[in-house]
Amino acid sequence: MSNEAREHTGTEYEELQRTEEFGELRRRFRRFVFPMTALFLAWYFLYVLLAAYAPDFMSQKVWGEINVGLLFGLGQFVSTFVITVLYVRWADREFDPRAQALHDRLEGGRP
Amino acid sequence: MNTVYGVTAIVLVCLTTLGVGAFGLRLSRTTSDFYVAGRTVTPYRNASAIGGEYLSAASFLGIAGLVYSSGLDMLWFPVGYTVGYVVLLVLVAAPLRRSGAYTLPDFAEARLESSRIRLLSSLLVVGIGWLYLLPQLQGAGLALRVVTGAPTWVGSLVVVLVVIANVAAGGMRSITLVQAMQYWLKLTAIAVPAFVLLTVWLGDGRPGPQLTAGTAVDWAQPLSGFGGQDHPVYATYSTLLALALGTMGLPHVLVRFYTNPDGRAARRTTLTVVALLGLFYLFPPVYGVLGRVYLPHLPDGLRADSIVLALPEAVVPGSLGEVLSAVLAGGAFAAFLSTASGLTMSVAGVLDQDLLRGRLGRLTGEDATVVQGFRLATVLAMVVPYAAARFVEPIGLATTVGLAFAVAGSTFCPLLVLGSWWRGLSTVGAAAGLVSGGVLAAGAVLITMLAGPISGWPGALLGQPAAWTIPIAFSVAVVVSLATPARIPRHTARTMVRLHTPEDLGLERSTRHR
Numbered sequence: 001m002s003n004e005a006r007e008h009t010g011t012e013y014e015e016l017q018r019t020e021e022f023g024e025l026r027r028r029f030r031r032f033v034f035p036m037t038a039l040f041l042a043w044y045f046l047y048v049l050l051a052a053y054a055p056d057f058m059s060q061k062v063w064g065e066i067n068v069g070l071l072f073g074l075g076q077f078v079s080t081f082v083i084t085v086l087y088v089r090w091a092d093r094e095f096d097p098r099a100q101a102l103h104d105r106l107e108g109g110r111p
Numbered sequence: 112m113n114t115v116y117g118v119t120a121i122v123l124v125c126l127t128t129l130g131v132g133a134f135g136l137r138l139s140r141t142t143s144d145f146y147v148a149g150r151t152v153t154p155y156r157n158a159s160a161i162g163g164e165y166l167s168a169a170s171f172l173g174i175a176g177l178v179y180s181s182g183l184d185m186l187w188f189p190v191g192y193t194v195g196y197v198v199l200l201v202l203v204a205a206p207l208r209r210s211g212a213y214t215l216p217d218f219a220e221a222r223l224e225s226s227r228i229r230l231l232s233s234l235l236v237v238g239i240g241w242l243y244l245l246p247q248l249q250g251a252g253l254a255l256r257v258v259t260g261a262p263t264w265v266g267s268l269v270v271v272l273v274v275i276a277n278v279a280a281g282g283m284r285s286i287t288l289v290q291a292m293q294y295w296l297k298l299t300a301i302a303v304p305a306f307v308l309l310t311v312w313l314g315d316g317r318p319g320p321q322l323t324a325g326t327a328v329d330w331a332q333p334l335s336g337f338g339g340q341d342h343p344v345y346a347t348y349s350t351l352l353a354l355a356l357g358t359m360g361l362p363h364v365l366v367r368f369y370t371n372p373d374g375r376a377a378r379r380t381t382l383t384v385v386a387l388l389g390l391f392y393l394f395p396p397v398y399g400v401l402g403r404v405y406l407p408h409l410p411d412g413l414r415a416d417s418i419v420l421a422l423p424e425a426v427v428p429g430s431l432g433e434v435l436s437a438v439l440a441g442g443a444f445a446a447f448l449s450t451a452s453g454l455t456m457s458v459a460g461v462l463d464q465d466l467l468r469g470r471l472g473r474l475t476g477e478d479a480t481v482v483q484g485f486r487l488a489t490v491l492a493m494v495v496p497y498a499a500a501r502f503v504e505p506i507g508l509a510t511t512v513g514l515a516f517a518v519a520g521s522t523f524c525p526l527l528v529l530g531s532w533w534r535g536l537s538t539v540g541a542a543a544g545l546v547s548g549g550v551l552a553a554g555a556v557l558i559t560m561l562a563g564p565i566s567g568w569p570g571a572l573l574g575q576p577a578a579w580t581i582p583i584a585f586s587v588a589v590v591v592s593l594a595t596p597a598r599i600p601r602h603t604a605r606t607m608v609r610l611h612t613p614e615d616l617g618l619e620r621s622t623r624h625r
Contacts, residue, residue: 026611033201041355044194048187048351052344073186077389080193084385087201088378096375099612 021102028098032090040083047072116433117258120441124296125273128448131289132277154376158383160287161367163294165192165384166391167243167450168250171297171443173509174392176415178399185399188509189392191351193385195358195516200381203359205374206531206610214457215362215523216465222530222610224600225538231545233465235522236362237492238553239515240458243361244451244496245503246511250416251447252500253508257413257420258440267500270444271493274451278459279486293449294387300442301394301419304435308401308426342571345578350513353577357516360523362461363453398422416508419443455492463488503560513575514556521548521580525588531610533589537599540592548584552576 051058051069058069170192177185212218215236220229248267255266277289358364371377402418405425413421420443423435463485505511525544529536555576559565565573572579592599600606 022608022612029611037198037201040194040197044187044190044355045348045351047190048344048347051187052347070183070186073183073190074393076186076190077193077392080190080197081382081385081389084197084200084382087197088382091378092375102612 019102021098025095025098025102029095032094033087036083036087040079043079044076047076114259116437117440120437121255121258121269121444124441124444124448125269127296128273128289128293128445128452129276131292132280154371154379155383156287156291157367157371157376158380158387159292159294160290161364161380161384162387162391163290163292163297163449164363164367164453165388165450166294166297166446167512168247168443168447169509169512170391170395171301171446172250172254172416172419173246173507173512174395175398175402175419176417176507177509178396179402179418180415183396183400186396187347187351188354189388189395191354192358193388193392194355196381196384196388198355199359199364200378203527203531204368204377204381207365207527208368208371208374208377209610209612210606211609213366214461214464215360215365216461218530219526219541222600222606223536223538223541224602225542228538228542228545230465231542232523232526233461235518235545235549236461237458237466238549239360239519239522240362240454240461240492241496241499242518242556243363243512243515244454244458244493245499246505246508247447247451247454248496248500249505249511250508251444253414253417253505254420254440254443254447257417258436264501267497270447270451271497273448274455275489275493277448278452278455279489290449290453293445294391296445297442297449298387298391300438300445301391304423304439305394305397307431307435308423309397311426312401312404342568345571346575349517349571349575349578352581353513353517353520353575355520356524356581357518357520357577359527360519361515362457363450366453366457366460395419401426414505416505451493455489458492459485459488462491467491504563506560510574511560514559517575517577517580518549518552518556520577521552521584524581525585529585529588529592533592534603534607535592535596535599536588536603537592537595537597539595539598540588540590543591544584544588547587548580551583552580555580 050072058067058072060068062068062071170189174185174189177188207218210218210221212221216229216232219232220226248270249263251266251270252263253266255261255269256263368377368380371380398419402422405422406418409415409418410421420436420439423439424432426432427435467488468484522545525548526541529544530541555573559574564570
């Protein structure tokens, strides 16, 4: 990869930033990532809220000594992993191809 | 505890660490290799390395201590450590990876085109690094005292020496290998004894912790005190916020993302990291719970943080318990060594590049080589927290680590999030955000660590500052930026395109590494 061989001027960047595709790329990213971040932080903060204000619910026994709080706590690890999987799949499927298309356009179809 | 077993395990871990480090040294040739392993690390190994580096004294000993002293709902603490990675991944990992910068100060300078912001970031990296190194060294002192009865300074010194030898000699490449190995070492060391102890407990037919008499009656009550502090809900939320937003500002975490060849690999790496961390965090709570069953009253001279090391011999007296304790002590040392190595690497890199190099050159008449300068910086990076560990009274390993997260979240989180997502960030605004967040959070930390326990709201606000310092830092950065639109960096448009288009776009990347 010889990056030096490809000369780009400042104006090209500004043009790219103004293009519809670039705007679309950033909008898509924000539409997915920002709500998702808010949602999973809320889900995570809910755990503490329940622990603080619904101790009876959290200490309900489910099986033997295992209570709702414990399952909820372990479930947090699972949900964190699920969210990461969702994000990675979204980025692979939705984000990368569009970014690649933008790339091809700027480079005039060069690989 | 059987001293011979414990010392053997610790010596083995130290020697293995040094040995793998020396092996990696042969692969580390150019300066670029020296810093980020030439960006050729596979996602799987990189993820193991991140896990190895991230699981510190706070994870290995501190979580169990928290669960032991405050209850099972302390599970939110390790969940927070994991969540921080997801926030980092979705909000800033890709732009950062694309910025072409190697360190936080590199990013600050590239984005804001100001060497003063770079210097400010460098000072913060060093401060946060030292704050995070402190509990690693305290933990090492604590662990070695439980194993051998040696004074706490001995354990700290062992970690200092091994880390200096490893980091100064090998750099990042060797550290990546060492860290990857450390994760599996730590997982084995905490999981195998946990299974043995659980089996013994089930066979024992002892009741669960809720039924134990005495202090443990309300132990299973959620949020039963956050270590006996006032305003536990505030304290919990504040710490949560610090963990979720502070991870991205930890110097030793970010540098790992540059060792991925591209953004795709960076995402694969993070996914694996979340899985590896989740797997590890299943085990520390086991020690906290069993600790409540077998050691309902903490024996004299022990801190809650050493419950992991003290438990096996309470459950299975005799040589099996001694062997298990030794395995855990070895694992704990692996935790101190790996986290301290990663932190030292980052702190030394920044000390060397931004604070020492010019001065050292003048002092020696340009005689000092680049690598010599880095070695000097490595020693300096360890000596300061070692001195602090000798003089500051430990306030709980997980708590101290939480404070490092609070400072990171109050300074680098606004810089990174606004820097990657907001075109309106001005140089003055960024500086004002860093200074206000840094001064407030660090001030609160210093008061908490030096003044002893403070009760009521002042104690809660100072002890867990993130909930107010992070919003203040964000607001200051935004308001000052809006007031100084003339100081928006000249090439902002160009930088933003670079941050938000894929690596292989072929646009010029500045390799800011010097």
